[in-house]
Amino acid sequence: xxxxxxxxxxxxxxxxxxxxxxxxxxxxxxxxxxxxxxxxxxxxxxxxxxxxxxxxxxxxxxxxxxxxxxxxxxxxxxxxxxxxxxxxxxxxxxxxxxxxxxxxxxxxxxxxxxxxxxxxxxxxxxxxxxxxxxxxxxxxxxxxxxxxxxxxxxxxxxxxxxxxxxxxxxxxxxxxxxxxxxxxxxxxxxxxxxxxxxxxxxxxxxxxxxxxxxxxxxxxxxxxxxxxxxxxxxxxxxxxxxxxxxxxxxxxxxxxxxxxxxxxxxxxxxxxxxxxxxxxxxxxxxxxxxxxxxxxxxxxxxxxxxxxxxxxxxxxxxxxxxxxxxxxxxxxxxxxxxxxxxxxxxxxxxxxxxxxxxxxxxxxxxxxxxxxxxxxxxxxxxxxxxxxxxxxxxxxxxxxxxxxxxxxxxxxxxxxxxxxxxxxxxxxxxxxxxxxxxxxxxxxxxxxxxxxxxxxxxxxxxxxxxxxxxxxxxxxxxxxxxxxxxxxxxxxxxxxxxxxxxxxxxxxxxxxxxxxxxxxxxxxxxxxxxxxxxxxxxxxxxxxxxxxxxxxxxxxxxxxxxxxxxxx
RNA sequence: CGGGAAGUAGCUCAGCUUGGCAGAGCGCCACGUUCGGGACGUGGAAGUCGCAGGUUCAAAUCCUGUCUUCCCGACCA
Numbered sequence: 349x350x351x352x353x354x355x356x357x358x359x360x361x362x363x364x365x366x367x368x369x370x371x372x373x374x375x376x377x378x379x380x381x382x383x384x385x386x387x388x389x390x391x392x393x394x395x396x397x398x399x400x401x402x403x404x405x406x407x408x409x410x411x412x413x414x415x416x417x418x419x420x421x422x423x424x425x426x427x428x429x430x431x432x433x434x435x436x437x438x439x440x441x442x443x444x445x446x447x448x449x450x451x452x453x454x455x456x457x458x459x460x461x462x463x464x465x466x467x468x469x470x471x472x473x474x475x476x477x478x479x480x481x482x483x484x485x486x487x488x489x490x491x492x493x494x495x496x497x498x499x500x501x502x503x504x505x506x507x508x509x510x511x512x513x514x515x516x517x518x519x520x521x522x523x524x525x526x527x528x529x530x531x532x533x534x535x536x537x538x539x540x541x542x543x544x545x546x547x548x549x550x551x552x553x554x555x556x557x558x559x560x561x562x563x564x565x566x567x568x569x570x571x572x573x574x575x576x577x578x579x580x581x582x583x584x585x586x587x588x589x590x591x592x593x594x595x596x597x598x599x600x601x602x603x604x605x606x607x608x609x610x611x612x613x614x615x616x617x618x619x620x621x622x623x624x625x626x627x628x629x630x631x632x633x634x635x636x637x638x639x640x641x642x643x644x645x646x647x648x649x650x651x652x653x654x655x656x657x658x659x660x661x662x663x664x665x666x667x668x669x670x671x672x673x674x675x676x677x678x679x680x681x682x683x684x685x686x687x688x689x690x691x692x693x694x695x696x697x698x699x700x701x702x703x704x705x706x707x708x709x710x711x712x713x714x715x716x717x718x719x720x721x722x723x724x725x726x727x728x729x730x731x732x733x734x735x736x737x738x739x740x741x742x743x744x745x746x747x748x749x750x751x752x753x754x755x756x757x758x759x760x761x762x763x764x765x766x767x768x769x770x771x772x773x774x775x776x777x778x779x780x781x782x783x784x785x786x787x788x789x790x791x792x793x794x795x796x797x798x799x800x801x802x803x804x805x806x807x808x809x810x811x812x813x814x815x816x817x818x819x820x821x822x823x824x825x826x827x828x829x830x831x832x833x834x835x836x837x838x839x840x841x842x843x844x845x846x847x848x849x850x851x852x853x854x855x856x857x858x859x860x861x862x863x864x865x866x867x868x869x870x871x872x873x874x875x876x877x878x879x880x881x882x883x884x885x886x887x888x889x890x891x892x893x894x895x896x897x898x899x900x901x902x903x904x905x906x907x908x909x910x911x912x913x914x915x916x
Numbered sequence: 917c918g919g920g921a922a923g924u925a926g927c928u929c930a931g932c933u934u935g936g937c938a939g940a941g942c943g944c945c946a947c948g949u950u951c952g953g954g955a956c957g958u959g960g961a962a963g964u965c966g967c968a969g970g971u972u973c974a975a976a977u978c979c980u981g982u983c984u985u986c987c988c989g990a991c992c993a
Contacts, residue, residue, distance in 0.1 A: 360942065360954065361928045365986045385985065440991080457993090491917075491991070505993055557993090566992090651990080664990060755993060792993030826952050861953040868953090879952055888952095 349819070351854040355392050357381075358866050368564045370801040371496030373810050377869045379797075386493025386501035393870065394797065396818040398504065401796055402483050404535050404815060405506050412528040414479040414508050419461045421485055425451035427460040431769040436661065442487045454487035459766045459788060462509045466784065467772035473513045476774060476784070477521055481508035483793060495564065497794045498754065504793040511767075511784045513776065518785045522554060522761055525789040529558055529757050536796065537813030539803060541753065543569045544579040546652045547760070555760045558791075559753025560799040569753045570735055574746035581750070582652040584735040585742040588696055591644070594625045596703025599717040607712040610680025612645045615705060615714070622646075627698060627706045627718070629682040631666035631675060634658045638666055638674040642684060642694035642726065644701070647733040657693060657730040676709065683707030683715065684724040695732035754799045755792070762786040810871030811893050814916065819852040821909075822872035826860045826879035836902060837878040840887065847906045868892070873916050876905070891916050 356378040366372040374380045379394035390398060406416065425443075428434035433441075434453075442454040455461065462480060470476065486505045493501050510521035526542070533540045538560050545557040557580055559569050571578040579585075609615050616623050626645030631638065632654060639658065643649045655663045668679045676688040683706035684692050702719040718724060741748050767773065767783040776782055804811045812818065821844060825837040841853045852872060854863050860879075867875055877888040877897075887905060889912055890897035900908060 357926090359927060364922085364928070367987070382985090438991095486993080488992075492989090494987090499992080503993070507993085758993065790993050795993055829951075859951060859953085859955065861951095861955080864953045866954085877952080 349850075349852050351852055352856050354852070356866075356870065357391070358869055366496065368495045368498070368802070369805055370498065370564075370798040373801055373805055373869070374496055374798065377810055377871065380497065386490060386499070388497055388500060390794075393818045397797055397800075397812070397816050398793060400816040400818075401536065401793055401800075402506075405483065405532055405791060405793070408528040408532045408535070409481050409506070409508065411531075412479070412524040414481045414510075414525075414528075416482060417480050418482050418484060419455070419458050419465075421455050421487065423453050423455050423461055425453060427464055427770075428453055430464075431460055431766055433460070440488050440490065442489050455484075456486055456488045457505075457788075457790075458482070458484075458507055459509065459762070459786075460770070463766045463770045463772050463786070466509075466511050467767075467770055470511070470772075470784075471774055473774050473776050477510060477512045477517050479508055479510040479521055479525075481506060481789075494566075496798060498564070498798045499566075500794065503795065506791040506793055508789040510787040510789070511772070512787075513774065513782070513785070515785060518761055518763075518787055522759060522787050525759050525787070526556065529759065529789070529791070532791070533558060533560070533756065535815055536800060537804065537815060538756075538796075538800065540756070541569060541571065541578050541751075543571075543753075544577075544583050545758070546580065546583040546656070553761045553763065555758070557753075557755050558757035558759075559751075560756050560796075560803065561751055562754050562799065562802045563752050564802060565752035565754040567753045567755055569751050570748050571751065572741035572744060572746055572748050575741060575744040577741050577743045577748075581734055582650060584748075586696070586731050586733060586735050586739055587742055587745070588731070591697050591700060593700045594622060594703050596717055596719070599703075601715050601718045601723045603708055603713055604716055605712060606681075606714045609712075609714070615645075619705065619716075621705060625701075625703060625705055627683065627701065627704050629684060629707055631671050631677070631679075631682055632663050633666045633670070634660035634663050638670060638690045640675065640682065640684065640687060640690055640692045641732055642692065642698050643733050644695065644697035645705075647695065647697055647736070649695075650732060650734045653730065653732045654693075657728075657732060677707070678709060678711045681707040681710060681713060683709055684726065685709070685715065685718075692726055693728050693730060693732065694726040696729050697733060698726060699729060754795065754802065756796050756799050757789075757791045759789045760787060762788055805871070808865070809869035812871045812873055814873055814913065817872050818870075819872050820849045820874070820913070821851045822854065822867050822870070822875045823851050824854040824863050824867060824875060824877050826863075826877060828855065828857045830880075830882075832883040833878050833880075836882040836885075836887070840876070840878065840902060840905065843906055844909075847909070849909070874913055 358378045359376045362372045363375045366375055378391055380388045382388055425434055444452050483506045487502055490501050493499055512518045512521055540558055540560045542556045542558050545555045547555045568581040570581050570584040609618050612623050612626055623646040624644055628643050628645045630641050630649050641654055651663050671677050671679050686709050704718045706715050706718045708715050764783040767786055772784045773781045801810055825833050827833055844851045873892050875890045885902050886899045887902050888897050888899055
């Protein structure tokens with residue numbers, strides 16, 4: 349491809365509204381352009397890279413015996429009503445009406461469509477197991493689109509669904525997908541980690557997320573320094589343990605003035621105590637029902653664990669109005685004593701607390717010297733807090749560490765949730781009707797594009813891993829006015845194409861600096877520069893990643909390319 | 917949805933405090949000089965100052981409303 353007429357609108361400055369490296373570079377290198385918040389056009393370079401990513405995914409999925417299909421993005425409301433998700437899904441589901449005022453949705457995922465399809469077509473155990481997948485545009489009206497294509501409202505996803513006759517079958521299908529994912533992310537040149545994830549309140553046994561390690565990741569993952577344990581912090585269990593609590597004398601509980609001290613930090617500062625002496629009380633709405641959760645002041649509440657402990661679908665913070673009305677309390681001063689009739693649950697870290705500071709449910713008031721059992725009680729204890737780096741591995745008791753990750757893939761054992769709701773059943777060997785056992789497996793394709801850039805760039809631009817580079821080679825003439833250079837480059841371009849290489853040929857009448865800067869931005873791993881040594885028959889090859897270069901006789905180039913490319 | 921910031925030329929931004937001809941750099945077009953790391957000169961094109969309303973002789977500038985974008989918190993590939 350001659351660059352003169354190729355559409356790569358590079359930018360010299362970073363656009364003001366891009367924050368993270370991948371977003372900035374995708375804009376600057378001419379990969380994407382925004383249309384609205386969370387909506388992007390993929391320009392030729394990005395489109396080529398996406399095609400390569402999809403190719404890798406297809407190869408590995410097909411190898412795992414999954415079969416590619418393509419389902420409609422536009423879906424009638426009825427199938428969503430069948431599974432109950434029309435009500436449950438919430439505002440993230442984009443809903444619309446056709447000309448007959450019939451309700452539809454733009455698919456954020458395809459369990460309903462694929463389950464309906466398999467239900468109608470497959471009746472016998474003899475046709476199972478079956479795994480179907482598609483690569484398609486998904487729609488989710490995200491509450492907050494962010495970081496360019498990392499969290500977009502319209503994005504390309506590979507979604508796969510497996511149907512099995514037994515739990516053992518599901519295990520095998522799940523394993524096959526898990527391994528395919530490992531192969532895919534490895535081939536894409538990513539540093540990643542598969543972690544245990546939370547499966548949500550309903551069903552779902554095993555589930556793993558594939559995290560690309562990156563500082564801009566929105567997820568925190570916890571891994572053991574000894575064994576191979578790794579989990580999303582939402583999921584990571586905290587070992588049950590004897591907490592070392594601050595001891596008190598047998599002083600009675602007293603009420604004190606704590607004006608404006610509505611945070612842990614302020615209380616620590618003003619009262620001269622430790623955070624671990626404070627009972628942090630958090631008011632929540634679990635499926636609308638007010639609940640108070642207690643956790644020791646030096647720990648963070650984990651809402652996913654609360655959700656699981658209560659068996660709730662949804663847990664969110666209680667609004668200030670309801671804290672006053674439903675709890676009879678005051679935001680910032682919530683405590684376990686004297687609350688109206690609400691459920692109070694607590695993390696294990698509360699056990700054995702004495703000499704504690706608790707909110708008095710009155711503005712600017714706390715109690716001191718509160719003792720669990722004597723002054724306040726708790727209905728039930730659970731593991732409700734986030735693990736910390738001071739905690740130990742739930743498997744082997746060795747230290748754990750944290751890392752940030754971008755979730756690029758998710759594998760999930762669904763069980764029979766959708767097959768039962770939609771009547772996707774088969775007849776087994778004995779003629780008995782049974783629900784199919786399902787799994788689902790997603791990969792964020794456009795998110796991968798950004799994640800790859802996050803892990804593969806430097807100050808000057810992108811450095812594509814070879815497997816996904818938009819071109820094999822970047823051929824550059826230093827000076828287009830120089831006849832020698834131009835003719836050498838032209839013939840070289842032709843012979844490279846002949847040899848089967850996909851070449852981007854910068855034939856633009858730009859100065860060398862401009863071309864080199866653009867080449868760095870675009871990030872094709874191997875560069876061939878035709879410059880002032882061209883009249884002596886020498887061309888330069890240069891590796892984008894290391895900046896190393898080598899002069900090579902032009903006749904030898906095509907023959908030596910395989911080894912030159914392999915060097916990087 | 918709550919909290920914060922910003923909307924002026926394709927991009928990055930100044931001008932706004934104190935109302936008075938719409939600006940700069942880069943990019944773009946033409947010509948010339950240059951030519952291995954974002955050159956230089958001359959000339960040129962380009963903006964409904966986000967939108968609507970108000971105040972005023974006069975609004976990019978002041979006031980009100982509204983829309984959009986980005987960042988921080990509750991969800992997901």
